[in-house]
Amino acid sequence: MKSKIAITTSLLWAFVLNSQNGAFIEFKITSSKGYSGNVKVNFSEFGSMSEFNMVIPQMPGGGIKNKSLTMKDKPGTIYMINDQNKTYSENPPTDPSNQDSKTYLVKKIGEEPLNGYKCVHAIITEGNETHEVWNTKDIADFAKYSEAFKSNRRIGSQKREQALKDAGCDGLPVKTLHKGNAQEGDMTMELVKLEKKTFTKSDFEVPAGYTKTGAAGPMGSGEMKTQQEIMNMTPEERAKYIEEMKKKYGK
Numbered sequence: 001m002k003s004k005i006a007i008t009t010s011l012l013w014a015f016v017l018n019s020q021n022g023a024f025i026e027f028k029i030t031s032s033k034g035y036s037g038n039v040k041v042n043f044s045e046f047g048s049m050s051e052f053n054m055v056i057p058q059m060p061g062g063g064i065k066n067k068s069l070t071m072k073d074k075p076g077t078i079y080m081i082n083d084q085n086k087t088y089s090e091n092p093p094t095d096p097s098n099q100d101s102k103t104y105l106v107k108k109i110g111e112e113p114l115n116g117y118k119c120v121h122a123i124i125t126e127g128n129e130t131h132e133v134w135n136t137k138d139i140a141d142f143a144k145y146s147e148a149f150k151s152n153r154r155i156g157s158q159k160r161e162q163a164l165k166d167a168g169c170d171g172l173p174v175k176t177l178h179k180g181n182a183q184e185g186d187m188t189m190e191l192v193k194l195e196k197k198t199f200t201k202s203d204f205e206v207p208a209g210y211t212k213t214g215a216a217g218p219m220g221s222g223e224m225k226t227q228q229e230i231m232n233m234t235p236e237e238r239a240k241y242i243e244e245m246k247k248k249y250g251k
Contacts, residue, residue, distance in 0.1 A: 026193040027173075029054065033185035035168045037063070042197065047071040047204035071204055079206055096249030102126055104160045106167035109203065114174050115191065122169035123158065135164070135171030 019068040022044030029037045037054035046071045049056045053062040053195075069079040076093025117136040124131040164170040 010042045022197050022199045024193065024195050024197045025191070027189045028192045029187065029189050031185045031187045033183075034058075035063075035184065035187070038192075039189070042199065042203070044197075044199040045072065045159050046199060046201045046206065049204060054208040069204065069206065080208070081206070081209075086207070086209060087213045088206050089213045090130055102157070102159065104157075104163040106169055108167050108169050117174050119172060119174050120169045122164065122167065124164070126160075127180075128176065132179070133164075133169070134175040135169060136174050137171045 024043065025043070027039045029035070034140075035054060035056050037052070039050060039052050040048040041048060049067070049069050051065075051067045053063070053065045055064075067081040067083065071077070071079075078091040079091045080091065082088065086234050096209055103126070105125040107123045107125070111118065111120050112134070113119065114134045116236065117138050118135045119132075119134040121134050122132075124133065151200065160172060172191075173189070174191045176182075176189045178189075180189070
């Protein structure tokens with residue numbers, strides 16, 4: 001689900017949060033097409049662990065659920081965790097030559113409060129699609145943590161985040177509204193929880209006893225299909241794909 005990944009995973013490097021050790025953050029996702037879900041992420045000096053849950057009534061199986069892990073000492077590598085089958089797959093870093101060729105135009109609307117945070121309001125235009133964002137820097141150590149995650153080329157679009165920064169609109173997303181994708185409709189992601197947490201290194205390791213399977217392929221391509229690719233499949237193709245993803249990443 002390309003748009004989901006573009007939104008949710010860009011959050012991973014853009015903002016690891018306000019604590020000496022780590023933090024937990026949760027976003028709620030809704031769509032005008034009837035999709036709903038959430039993203040739950042644990043961040044720390046050791047890495048990040050994210051869980052994505054999306055209910056999509058139109059899809060066989062009712063949606064998608066996956067869990068991914070990154071480790072600070074293995075930058076660029078993403079591990080897909082299947083707790084149901086006690087397996088994991090390892091996705092190596094992307095080729096540095098595979099650059100983002102998109103053009104991002106950022107327009108700063110102004111500064112305004114949202115959900116208790118002082119935010120900068122901006123609109124990012126990317127072809128026929130727009131991302132309206134409310135970002136905040138009311139988070140201690142924002143710059144320190146975001147810089148640490150820029151080394152992960154698999155997480156989000158550094159080019160997009162750089163465009164925001166150049167326009168003075170970077171920060172932790174408090175709310176994002178994505179428009180222009182006919183397949184998913186208007187999709188909103190909103191921050192609903194942010195709290196400090198203390199972690200150990202073992203919290204960001206592949207669980208003991210899990211068996212390694214083949215690589216899942218690059219995020220957003222190959223075996224992990226984008227949302228548009230999924231919706232363009234025939235019912236039979238979607239059913240087969242969902243069953244494959246369930247076997248690899250759980251229900």
